[in-house]
Every structure is written in C-alpha cells, then in structure tokens.
C-alpha cells in the first residue's frame with residue numbers, strides 16, 4: 001500500500017496550476033491528517049460537524065477546513081467562523097441561517113451552492129433551474145455576511161465517461177449562465193467538482209477544487 005504522503009505528492013504533481021486539492025479526511029483519524037499535513041497538505045474536507053470540530057481542535061491552526069457534508073440547520077452556529085468554506089449549501093433556508101449567524105458572529109462566511117446534476121436520487125442540492133431562478137431574482141443581494149464563491153457538485157456514479165463529462169460540463173455551464181445573468185456578482189469563481197474516481201475529468205471541465213478522499217487515505221470504515 002502506498003503511504004498517505006506518497007498519494008498526496010502523486011496527486012498534486014498531476015494538478016494544473018490553479019486547481020486546489022481538498023483532502024477529504026472524513027472517517028479517518030487525526031493521525032492520517034497529520035501524515036498528509038507533514039507532506040505539505042493544508043486544505044482538508046470534512047462532512048460531519050462533531051467530527052470536524054474534534055479534529056480541528058486537535059490539529060494545527062494553519063489547516064484550512066472545507067465543510068462538504070449536509071449541514072443541519074441546528075448545527076450551523078457551531079461551525080460559523082471555523083471553516084474556510086462551506087461547500088454544501090443545499091437550501092435557501094440554510095443559506096439564510098448561515099448569513100444570519102455569520103452576521104451575529106461578526107464574520108463573513110464563504111460558501112458554495114451545491115447543485116445536483118447526477119442521475120442518482122438525492123434530497124440534497126439545488127437543481128440547475130432552482131439556482132438560475134435564485135440568481136435571476138438576485139436573491140444574493142440581500143446577503144449581508146456571506147460570500148457566494150461558486151458551485152459544488154458531483155457527477156453520476158458510473159463508468160460511462162461521456163456521462164461524467166456531461167455532468168461536470170453542466171455544472172461549469174451553469175456557473176457561466178449565472179455570471180451572465182448577474183453582472184454584479186463578484187468572486188463567483190469556484191467550481192468544486194471531482195472525487196477519487198473522476199477528478200481528472202472534472203479538471204478537464206474546469207474544476208478549481210477537487211475533493212479526494214479514498215485515493216489519498218484508502219477506504220473508509222463507516
């Protein structure tokens with residue numbers, strides 16, 4: 001088995017300029033994160049609030065954390081001000097709550113809107129149509145303490161690379177359509193897409209962030 005450090009170095013050596021690696025450490029112990037940290041990795045992704053808070057408290061302060069899992073509204077307050085990005089905003093109610101809690105805490109939260117284009121059914125994520133409607137109606141103008149940085153999404157879990165291309169292209173196209181409709185929207189630059197099985201395709205389609213877990217840390221024990 002290759003080491004975590006080897007995996008980090010190997011993956012990073014394939015990334016074009018401007019593409020950032022989010023090392024998805026969910027379900028792996030702090031020791032695994034430390035191994036990646038010692039290989040130079042500073043950006044990690046976690047998907048459960050309590051696990052994230054425990055790891056953050058135990059690990060170096062210069063780590064940047066992206067929250068990538070479904071965020072329950074009753075847990076928003078506990079992570080505000082502690083992440084460098086919440087990638088998984090999947091409802092307007094959650095967005096409003098993040099904005100309210102950020103304002104209350106005197107911080108600005110950076111977030112991505114999670115868009116659902118994959119074939120699998122899921123409760124989480126906006127449809128492209130919902131997001132176009134939100135942005136066309138300029139709902140973002142009422143945000144006071146939240147910076148919308150872009151989109152996060154997943155491709156269909158399939159071996160059909162044409163379908164994977166189509167899904168990632170749909171996310172990239174949606175970002176451009178939103179920018180076309182909202183000339184006053186600034187810094188809406190991030191496209192977080194691509195995981196262990198499909199990140200090279202995501203990069204071809206314009207990903208700025210890839211979220212890789214298994215390829216770095218091995219299989220998760222849920």
Ligand SMILES: *Cc1c(COP(=O)(O)O)cnc(C)c1O
Nearest residue numbers: 024047068195196211212213214
């Ligand atoms: C777990 C997870 C990943 C990482 O998946 P791997 O296949 O292990 O690379 C990426 N994105 C999200 C949103 C996840 O929940």
